[in-house]
Amino acid sequence: MKKIINDPATVVVDALRGMALAHADLLEVRYDPAVVVRADAPVPRKVAVISGGGSGHEPLHGGFVGRGMLDAACPGAVFTSPTPDQVAAAVARTDGGAGALLIVKNYTGDVLNFETAGELAAADGVDVRTVVIDDDVAVKDSLFTAGRRGVGGTVLLEKIVGAAAERGVDLDGCEALARRVVARVRSMGLALTACTVPHAGEPSFTLADDEMELGIGIHGEPGRRRVPVGSAEEMVAALLDPVLEDLPFQEGDRVLLFTNSMGGTPLIELYLAHGIAERLLVERGVVVERRLVGPYITSLEMQGMSLTLLKLDDEMLELWDAPVHTPALRWGV
Amino acid sequence: MKKIINDPATVVVDALRGMALAHADLLEVRYDPAVVVRADAPVPRKVAVISGGGSGHEPLHGGFVGRGMLDAACPGAVFTSPTPDQVAAAVARTDGGAGALLIVKNYTGDVLNFETAGELAAADGVDVRTVVIDDDVAVKDSLFTAGRRGVGGTVLLEKIVGAAAERGVDLDGCEALARRVVARVRSMGLALTACTVPHAGEPSFTLADDEMELGIGIHGEPGRRRVPVGSAEEMVAALLDPVLEDLPFQEGDRVLLFTNSMGGTPLIELYLAHGIAERLLVERGVVVERRLVGPYITSLEMQGMSLTLLKLDDEMLELWDAPVHTPALRWGV
């Protein structure tokens, strides 16, 4: 394992220190428990939008803290859900009197820890709502499993709900909007290489030189199947087809297309994949109204990509375009 | 080699198509010859700021095209200088009557191709100036070699000169400013892993599991020496010390610190390294006024990082803060 770290046990805190220095104008970082908070929190009478999860997916979530997106992020250990006291501290620090919306990616650990945190915060008299996002079509949805994972759609959800909260939409409105986004967003990813969690010291799985894992999760969880590496054209189609079929997205639908790098895939390949995805969508009559291309929800140094499609309505479109000022997304300000 | 590509021979053009779709509001892409141009070019009476170089360093340079930075970028084949006709086309397309400044990284191929292009453009009656950037302290500067390479400082140079041109500074002023930036910026990088150029199909070099290449160039050119991998603390010091000594940077100096990923290093490690670099600078009494952290000048999927320090003056500081609106850097608008 070759990594730019001092000690696997302190990676998250060490990285938070650097992040705090890099973005002192936008963020305040607290360490015990670890929480990343927007610099001007709490914002009076604004719904606090809070998320969190294991570290190693940067910029998610800390990189999305700031005006127009998240009020706070709770970074767990690498690939490990944060603990309830982190979430409770985030709520306490950002509650402006209008309640808090917790955005939780659907993993057992995240759900259970946020659930406990919600109980703690409710006991403190804060109106807390939880929205679970489960946009990964690679995993079969079933009552008898942990269900679908939350992946790329999380970024879009945080941006859109964050914009609504910034405009003064109340907790009921934010929650309803969040559920609408969850209902309309779908993703799928693939991995060309595995990543190595610092405390594990070895790659999470092994792929042959000509194999890729189709339907990979963001913690290196396996997906639908292991298949031979194909051309970019084939890879993009292998992601896009299941995503399109699932909702389904149809001719005439207006969408936001999010082409995401798993971390180790260079931008040149990502743009190349994005171009193919847009062309395939145009061929099916799906209208790409907005796009996001880059490494926004990653798995450490894993090579691979994911595609996320959100079926836009006018309100979501407007909220997507609304100003945002965070380390990782910034426009309109 | 596992990459998201269709054909090594068409990677650059295929990626440009995706980039054009992703950023249609900011850019226009021309293909024969390949040039990325800001959407509103030519801007009347503004100096055209143009750069270019081999592809595979994305977002450099195409990701820096837009208001307040570059008017055009000329993407060569992967890791291969662009050709003179690309540069000449960029000049012709962006010349607003105030001349053009060519920003050239100091590599023999880039220098020769831009030189030829400059001659072509001058023959067309455009006032063209060339500024060569050579900020990499890993390579010994000598009259008897190709000299130092242009690396991370290029990003800062393009931002600052781009802002000046946007404000209406004339060609003489832009050229003088550019030379001042070049005189005050220094960088050094290291690689933990090699990258694979698509048409080569194999990694550019091999490093043992416990080795890193100190002083790496952005095309995988070797640097000062191959050394055992150390802690992040040691790695950052190994980059920072030669950079500080070279100019030298001294107590009380105000600097911009740019912590760059070579592409494959995840953000969590980069923030961690950035935190160490800032602390070491504070310990030496160097004042970090601004910072940039991210993958801005990369070597495909190479894991590693570089540090760049620019000794700021008031004018540079103001120009750094000035609005910029490009795919990769965006603020103030």
Added chain:
Amino acid sequence: MACTAESVAEALRAVAAVVVEHREELIRLDREIGDGDHGENMARGFTALVSKLDEVPSSPGGVLRLAATTLISTVGGAAGPLYGTAFLRAATSVGDVADLDGPAVAAALRAALDGVVARGKAALGDKTMVDALTPAVAAAESVAVTGGGVAEVLGAAADAAEMGADSTVPMVARKGRASYLGERSAGHLDPGARSTALLLRTLAGRAR
């Protein structure tokens, strides 16, 4: 043999040592069908607990409550809230008696299991820690009703937990991260079931 606050604390220190010792094994098991952090999570949590135990609460229930809150705020992942809930329910079950007997321990284990199921909604056969804990509780109860002491109760629980953990190998996971693997999860030992068995075996060893 007494089962006081101090002896429970001592037993939990021993658990911490065992968890740290098996850290890599649990990581490896979790890498096979999860995300490879279970050993790290447990080691982090129990190490934190050891330093909290510098001051031992006055009752066994107090020690279990301290374990619960510490694990909840340091383990993270799925295991954190699940083990945390287990200890919390166990603490509530034992109340503030000063010295636990066999039936009290069996009842505490039952409460722990109920807490895990309430929180995680896993059933027997879902390939989770529930598959280790369920037979452990049954065994503990049958020993306790026939008059077994703490050592016998925990010994029976540990034996059953180990068999229960082993029984997860052929199972197809239906809960937690391993469920994403579907059929591919069969053939692997569930890391949480393994850590439950380790924990009970260590407690049993200390009760002797």
Added chain:
Amino acid sequence: MACTAESVAEALRAVAAVVVEHREELIRLDREIGDGDHGENMARGFTALVSKLDEVPSSPGGVLRLAATTLISTVGGAAGPLYGTAFLRAATSVGDVADLDGPAVAAALRAALDGVVARGKAALGDKTMVDALTPAVAAAESVAVTGGGVAEVLGAAADAAEMGADSTVPMVARKGRASYLGERSAGHLDPGARSTALLLRTLAGRAR
């Protein structure tokens, strides 16, 4: 034996085939002390030239000029402007005569070398294509003054270029990307010197 526009074009088509054939070798050499693109750059440029030669210009000079502009706009890297300049100067040197003789070829080679040196500023011993081209020109000139024809001139040039290329192996690079390696560049054949030798050997073969 004639050295007309058509035969120069045919010789350049042969060069293209040889360059494509040696693409991997040149990539490998450039990976050792450069950035691994020389074979790709040359193959791209000469392949482009072949398609431009569907219409052959009317004089050898015209063919060389077409080669120059094509290579300049398709090769990129250091080799593009250097080979481009070489062909451009050679074209100027031969003017618009219809059939080249030995002395004309030798003079064209001299002009090419002068162009490469003017552009790249490399001296003998810097471990570049100049180390292949310089002895090639000297050999070509000495054969030409003693009445050698095109085939003899090019044959001597190719022999000398191959020896010159080989002489780059022990050299420490002082120009181009290999110079970053310093002492570590010794022990490797310079890719540009190798491509120059390949080019001259192929031209010599066609002149026979």
